[in-house]
Amino acid sequence: MTHLRSKRLPGVGPGVGPGTAPGAGRTTAAVVGLVAALGLGLVGEANAVAPAAGDTTTTSAARWSDQPHGFASLAGGTTGGAGGKVVTVTDQASLARYAAAPEPYIIRVQGTVTAQPFGANITVASDKTIVGVGTSGELVQGEFHLEPGTHNVIIRNMTIRDSAVEGNWDCKDTDFDGIQMDTVHHVWVDHNRFSNICDGQLDVRKDSEYVTVSYNRFENNNKTFGLGWTSNVKTQITIDHNWFAHTKQRNPSVDNAAYAHLYNNYLTAQADPGDPVWTYGNWSRGRTRMVIENSYYRDVQHPYQADTTAELVERGSILKNTTGRHDEWGAAFEPRELYDYRLDPAAAVPALVTRFSGPQRRIGDSVTLHVPGDYATVQAAVDAVPDGNTGRVTIAVAPGTYREKVLIAASKPNIVLQGTGHDRSDTVIVFDTPAEYGGSTGSATVRIAANDVTARNLTFSNDFDEAAHELKGEQALAMKTTGDRIVFENTAFLGNQDTLMTDSPKLTTVSRVYIRDSYIEGDVDFVYGRATTVIERSVIRALSRGSATNNGYITAASTWTGNPYGFLITRSRIVSDAPDGTYHLGRPWHPGGEPAAVAQVLIRETELPAAVKASPWTDMSGFSWRDARFAEYRNQGPGAAVTADRPQMSDEEARSHTVADYLKGADGWAPQNRR
Structure with missing residues (x-):
């Protein structure tokens, strides 16, 4: 990046603030009143900046972001397929090919993929993001399988369902999980729905590390979510804002985890509350150190329990009509010494989790590519968007000055170019080509030939210095568009002759x-x-x-x-x-x-x-x-x-x-x- 020569920008009309999530206006009055009373701002404000840890007075209330939190954010973080191409798949063969590829991919799953044969694995290699399109992405009667050594994987916004064999509730003779991972690290499982899986809906096994499981919906299952299958005490896992409904056991069961942080989860309506032993909520097993905070248990048998060799600290949770074990002993650990996090009040959990767990259209409708970091230049991020793109792709450009020319070709529609700074002047795309060296079109710093492109909170500039040159072609475009349905919001166009051509x-x-x-x-x-x-x-x-x-x-x-x-x-x-x-x-x-x-x-x-x-x-x-x-x-x-x-x-x-x-x-x- 280089510095742009200074140009003073006067103030203009009101800016465009972040919108609310779809359906926010239909949120019940009780929830709106509760959130307002707690100072949490607009429910579902997806673009809001997350508050400082423990802050419940901020007016921002981000329900989700495209960046992982908790343990998946530590030790280098989890970026999934960032930096790779974006692809959309609609069938098993394509999903399996891209998921197992050695290079990074952001894989958008559109519609239902039914695995064949029944219970088949989709092997997921390192450096992958798998995200459902809208709320349509489904894997039916199949499993996402992460083999030992796999790392840096994000699975979001998917429905994974119906691998249960009729009449085989216990699934002793099969191993059809929804997602299974063995000895992996840096995995984020977020905003998925798991339903009617033959064995574990989610199994985190054999010393897997730096895992976050957030905003998922676990329903209609026996062995729901297990962690362990090892004598080592290595795993670090964050489990937050998940909904467990009509599930019998392992909600979750955590065996020999070094750190298990569970907060703001909602457990209700167990599948078999009449079973006095194996119907339970959270279980700290082996030598696990578990912390539970501000969760909500309704109609749950054995809401949380611990082995005598394990440690379990619980604080701030609400229990309604619960029976059985409520174990608390040992010091466990202090999560805030490891990472910052947002802790919602337990009273808000049922409304928040039922509304925001599982696939969300605002997540699935747009893939976000980050510049720099995921991509070194704006053009590199544009190049990652597939030809014929049908889903919205947001290119989030961090504050700075990007001296480059950018072409959004006609084959790459449905792009949002978004500056992420406080002001449009924080993020500048600039070059200095005059028409003398490439014609009027060739002089443009940015060209948008595609349809359905939006640019927000950015400055586009051509800083060719007319006074320093004697040229016949002094036209120097900051922007040229030829596409249809182009929107510019809170943008600046800087130049002299022919600044903006539409x-x-x-x-x-x-x-x-x-x-x-x-x-x-x-x-x-x-x-x-x-x-x-x-x-x-x-x-x-x-x-x-x-x-x-x-x-x-x-x-x-x-x-x-x-x-x-x-x-x-x-x-x-x-x-x-x-x-x-x-x-x-x-x-x-x-x-x-x-x-x-x-x-x-x-x-x-x-x-x-x-x-x-x-x-x-x-x-x-x-x-x-x-x-x-x-x-x-x-x-x-x-x-x-x-x-x-x-x-x-x-x-x-x-x-x-x-x-x-x-x-x-x-x-x-x-x-x-x-x-």
Whole structure:
């Protein structure tokens, strides 16, 4: 990374805050009241920053993140397939091939994969992430199997079910687990649903280390979740926010673990409470040191117990209608000496865990790739997205300045480019190519040719220094788009001539771009192209070129004559340090003299500076501005006026020139309604 030359960015309209999880509005009033009373913020706020350990007063309440916590986060952490390609599988052969491959992969499982023969293993090699798409990903009558030496594996958002043999509740003659791991390390099992498995739903065996099991739903089973099968005391495991329902034993059973930290789990409705011995909740066995915190036990027999050789510390849990053993002895260990974690109040556990355990659409709808760390450059992360991508992939770009050119090819749709800094100026993608060295398109720092791409909280810049060079082609684009349904939120575009080009693949193809709460600066034709483009609630800065008469042109639209909607600048501010009366609002661009490119620009309800000329529209390359479709509507500020040289849109026309009208197209696209 290198430092970007400083450019001052004025404040703009309100930013876009994190949204709530789907269904949050349907959360029961009791849960909302409880969470509010506890100061936990919005339930399901997936993008919130996790609070400090033990903090229950923060307004952020992250229910999940794409980063592991607990023991899986220690000793180098668990990253799964990060750094590898993203693939989507729909059948057993593809799932088995990618899961067993020697190189890293992020494997998206779409739909139901039924293993053949019954009980077949899917071997999972090191450096893999397996994640269900939406809530559809299922492995039926099969097992994910991690062999000795396997490490760095993430299995998330899957349903693993129905390997139980009819009438064989005890499963003594089979070993059909849901997930089985032997002598592995750094594994995160998160937000899965296990149901009706013949043997163990999850078996963590034989000295496996640095494991976290979180937000899973274990249901309808006999031997649910076991850990051990070793005389060594090595395993470190975190087990939190899991729901055990209609399960008989091993919820979990933990044998000879060095550290077993169980917190905020919910155990209820055991499958066979009439069995006085083998129906139980948590069991600290052998020489295990177990800590249980703020869990909730309802209608459970033997909620927690310990061998005389083991240690078990319990604090803060709630027990409702429980019977049998409630063992507590020994000092065990102090989890906070090993890692920080969020501890929810026990009273909140039933509502939180039933709502957020198991597969979640917000997890499965988007894979997140991190830059840097997982990928060294933004382009490397883009290259990891599969051609023909159908699921949303978020590229999370950490604060810093990335001096590189980025191309999101037409074959890579459904990408979210997300800066993760506090402000958009924290994360900058910049290069310095002028048109002289590659043409206008080749000069662009970032090019988006794909459909359905969103960029948030980022700055795009072309810092080519015009003053230091004498070139014929001084155009230097910060951004060029040709894809459809492109959204920019809280972004900045920095440049001089031709800063931002929103275009389409060909003249008669309509592409749509929506820019909100953003900042654009330049001097000559710095917002231009033929795409239907809405700029809303943004700041446009017209830079001074030092002229006393003509400092430049804000827009240069080339709208196809068959498209009624070109550029709409609305509810925004145009600012300038240029002298009064020296800036044009725009001119009509006819690329290559194309007569069917007839500019359409509407500037409405926007503040205009004194720098705007009294006659703000002008001709270009022999084409008269009066033949274009230029208009204003209800603008204000020192540069606003109504004259014969400033066409004004009527109230009746304005009713069909709204943000929705420009963007909806035939598919009803309405990104302005997403907040």
